Amino acid sequence: MLPKQLHCLLFVVIAGGIIIFWLVSTPASLRFTVNQSYFKPSFEKGLTWLQVQQQILLNHSLQTKQAMLMEPVRSDVLTVTPWLAPIVWEGTFDPQVIDEAFRSYNLTIATTVFAVGKYTRFLRDFLESAEKHFMVGLNVQYYVFTDLPSHVPINVTLGVGRQLKVVKVPKFDRWQEISLRRMELIQTAIEEYIHQRANYIFCLDVDMIFHGRVGPEALGKLVAAIHPWFYWVPRSQYPYERRTISKAYIPQDHGDFYYQANIFGGAVEDVHRLTKTCREHLEMDKSAGVEAVWQEESHLNWYLLKNKPTKLLSPEYVWDDLRGQGTKEIKLVRFSSIIKNKAEVRENP
Amino acid sequence: MRFFPVTKPYVLLLPASGLILIVGYRIFWLFREKISSPEYQEFTFRTKEWNMVIPDMSSYNQPRILVGRTDVVSVTPWLAPIVWEGTFDPVLTDNIYKPMNLTIATTVFAVGKYVSFLKDFLETAEKHFMINFRVRYYVFTDRPNEVPSVNLSGGRHLTVISIPGSNRWQEISAQRMKIIHNTIETQIHKEADYIFCLDVDSKFHFRWGAESLGRLVSVIHPGYYDTTRNNFPYERRPASKAFMSMDQGDYYYGGAVIGGLVEDVYKLTKECHKEFEEDAKNSIEAAWQEESHLNRYLYYNKPSKVLSPEYLWQDFKARTREVKVIRFSGVIKNYAAIRPNE
Numbered sequence: 001m002l003p004k005q006l007h008c009l010l011f012v013v014i015a016g017g018i019i020i021f022w023l024v025s026t027p028a029s030l031r032f033t034v035n036q037s038y039f040k041p042s043f044e045k046g047l048t049w050l051q052v053q054q055q056i057l058l059n060h061s062l063q064t065k066q067a068m069l070m071e072p073v074r075s076d077v078l079t080v081t082p083w084l085a086p087i088v089w090e091g092t093f094d095p096q097v098i099d100e101a102f103r104s105y106n107l108t109i110a111t112t113v114f115a116v117g118k119y120t121r122f123l124r125d126f127l128e129s130a131e132k133h134f135m136v137g138l139n140v141q142y143y144v145f146t147d148l149p150s151h152v153p154i155n156v157t158l159g160v161g162r163q164l165k166v167v168k169v170p171k172f173d174r175w176q177e178i179s180l181r182r183m184e185l186i187q188t189a190i191e192e193y194i195h196q197r198a199n200y201i202f203c204l205d206v207d208m209i210f211h212g213r214v215g216p217e218a219l220g221k222l223v224a225a226i227h228p229w230f231y232w233v234p235r236s237q238y239p240y241e242r243r244t245i246s247k248a249y250i251p252q253d254h255g256d257f258y259y260q261a262n263i264f265g266g267a268v269e270d271v272h273r274l275t276k277t278c279r280e281h282l283e284m285d286k287s288a289g290v291e292a293v294w295q296e297e298s299h300l301n302w303y304l305l306k307n308k309p310t311k312l313l314s315p316e317y318v319w320d321d322l323r324g325q326g327t328k329e330i331k332l333v334r335f336s337s338i339i340k341n342k343a344e345v346r347e348n349p
Numbered sequence: 350m351r352f353f354p355v356t357k358p359y360v361l362l363l364p365a366s367g368l369i370l371i372v373g374y375r376i377f378w379l380f381r382e383k384i385s386s387p388e389y390q391e392f393t394f395r396t397k398e399w400n401m402v403i404p405d406m407s408s409y410n411q412p413r414i415l416v417g418r419t420d421v422v423s424v425t426p427w428l429a430p431i432v433w434e435g436t437f438d439p440v441l442t443d444n445i446y447k448p449m450n451l452t453i454a455t456t457v458f459a460v461g462k463y464v465s466f467l468k469d470f471l472e473t474a475e476k477h478f479m480i481n482f483r484v485r486y487y488v489f490t491d492r493p494n495e496v497p498s499v500n501l502s503g504g505r506h507l508t509v510i511s512i513p514g515s516n517r518w519q520e521i522s523a524q525r526m527k528i529i530h531n532t533i534e535t536q537i538h539k540e541a542d543y544i545f546c547l548d549v550d551s552k553f554h555f556r557w558g559a560e561s562l563g564r565l566v567s568v569i570h571p572g573y574y575d576t577t578r579n580n581f582p583y584e585r586r587p588a589s590k591a592f593m594s595m596d597q598g599d600y601y602y603g604g605a606v607i608g609g610l611v612e613d614v615y616k617l618t619k620e621c622h623k624e625f626e627e628d629a630k631n632s633i634e635a636a637w638q639e640e641s642h643l644n645r646y647l648y649y650n651k652p653s654k655v656l657s658p659e660y661l662w663q664d665f666k667a668r669t670r671e672v673k674v675i676r677f678s679g680v681i682k683n684y685a686a687i688r689p690n691e
Contacts, residue, residue: 011364014364014365014368017368018371021368021371021372021375022375054653055564055565055613055651055653056427056429056650056651056653057649057651058648058649058650058651061594061648063596064426066577066578066598066599067422067425067426067599067600068575069421069422069431069569069574069575069600069657070420070421070422070574070575070671071422072419072420072422073422075419075420076415076419077414077415077417078412078415078417079417079422079423079424080417080423080424080430080431080436080437081412082409082412082436082438082441082442083401083437083442083445084430084432084436084442084560084654085430086424086428086429086430087414087424092426092428093424093426093428094427097427098427101427217428222400226414231415232414232415234411254408255411256411257414270400305403306402306403307400307401307402308403310401311428329415
């Protein structure tokens with residue numbers, strides 16, 4: 001029988017040995033399995049991002065029609081940009097393949113919408129039509145930014161995996177100010193909670209209704225939509241900000257497309273970078289005493305000229321009801337601004 | 350120590366058995382992870398994703414929405430671009446990719462008499478392939494002293510790697526996947542961001558630039574771009590791992606060009622080789638060796654960018670209307686003279 005002190009010592013040695021062995025034998029990558037493999041580290045304030053799955057993987061074979069290389073479905077429009085980003089039109093993609101690929105990724109798509117002042121009246125139609133057409137089958141988190149939380153309709157039935165959160169924001173006297181501050185509010189929302197909860201984010205205008213499918217074909221790292229009133233005009237006529245004093249300035253002979261700010265999106269990390277840069281530029285302009293001609297849309301266009309979108313949405317995805325039921329290029333209107341009496345809903349002209 | 354009770358020897362059994370259990374569990378767990386996790390590897394890759402940023406407000410032509418290549422499809426049904434002349438702006442593309450300071454690995458196999466193709470391949474590559482980018486050629490050969498010395502531009506290197514030859518050209522062809530996979534593991538993952546695996550018996554004739562870079566890139570075979578899928582030369586025997594049924598298939602991709610991020614090509618070569626080995630165990634060799642396995646892989650793992658037949662032509666084919674430029678083309682050769690077997 002060993003002396004009692006030796007027992008104690010032996011116990012400590014064995015316990016210490018167990019701990020040391022565990023530390024040594026587990027490689028770092030396995031030690032904290034869930035967190036480290038799931039999040040990519042980011043340079044921003046210690047923010048981490050959920051993974052964005054860009055590959056199209058099929059789990060099983062699909063019965064689909066063969067796409068014949070020599071028979072373009074759309075020969076009337078541009079289907080890829082000069083930097084080889086696809087432009088999404090009806091006919092260019094096979095919804096079955098897209099849905100099948102994205103279904104298995106368990107993605108969450110954050111969707112921000114601003115309903116300030118009288119704009120809360122648009123929420124019901126927006127949400128009801130979104131439930132029918134927007135990212136159906138995927139997890140969606142709506143973030144409704146409003147100064148009147150009590151005006152948010154509570155009895156809109158949301159599908160499985162879809163939630164709505166109301167975020168209270170201040171109201172400003174000028175509609176232009178409300179519009180400008182959206183970038184800041186989206187950036188803050190991403191930093192405070194969205195980055196932990198969603199893979200992708202879309203920032204939408206509320207005074208719009210979904211009429212057709214807006215699905216995972218719209219997902220990409222950085223996605224913008226082509227303005228329905230400017231897609232056939234030369235770049236010199238785009239309503240870019242043309243005053244050199246503004247950070248949103250674009251010279252006459254520059255520009256790819258004119259993007260509308262009613263819908264833009266992408267991977268949360270990329271949209272964070274976009275909103276942060278636009279917000280900084282908006283603030284710089286404010287200090288210089290200038291407001292860009294189309295507020296944040298001007299800054300958005302500057303940003304997207306410099307940072308090319310990885311995917312563009314055709315005007316099907318951002319139509320304007322004032323243009324009627326569509327022209328021959330627009331075979332399907334998916335998401336459209338409703339005709340409204342601007343004087344009536346806005347705070348100021 | 351009066352506080353400790355009179356201990357019996359078997360009290361020590363408790364921590365001792367605990368230690369044994371933990372040791373055993375840890376060893377078992379590590380082993381299981383290693384063999385079951387396809388992602389488990391002890392190295393990392395240089396490049397994940399790139400953002401397309403233009404360095405300054407450079408000038409280039411405005412893209413027109415209502416105007417495009419009307420004679421060909423320029424985007425796949427899963428929204429991957431198909432690269433044709435006229436679909437991309439070379440100036441813009443170079444402005445986007447050059448500041449990324451990329452290194453592009455380029456593997457080429459020159460075994461047996463195929464070493465005679467190297468000179469033309471390398472000389473034309475120096476004129477047209479990824480000009481002004483850093484390129485590392487990896488030449489796999491069983492005749493290292495027959496590798497010609499070709500003048501390479503600044504920032505471009507060539508490494509010769511010795512591999513065994515074979516009596517069967519099918520064998521040489523089939524081993525490429527394994528060799529590329531191993532070389533990525535030992536070397537390329539440290540040295541390059543993107544990789545292209547090209548056939549050596551071809552020459553470059555026109556620009557092949559950064560427009561071809563993407564996560565996972567394949568090329569449409571020049572012999573089958575206008576055919577219905579039931580006529581694609583897929584492997585049709587269900588016993589093979591490369592089996593594709595008559596109603597499956599997007600395009601028929603050529604095995605002479607495989608490209609992408611090093612990580613994605615690593616996964617592809619690993620998978621294709623694994624399937625090839627399984628076939629070999631069952632005494633099956635797929636109709637077009639690794640090209641058959643490649644085609645099956647790319648059906649389930651859709652490429653993120655597809656190159657048109659401009660990027661893989663064959664000199665004996667007559668020119669067609671749609672293919673406006675030929676960038677890379679297999680030379681006419683006498684198979685009997687250069688292959689070790691039929």
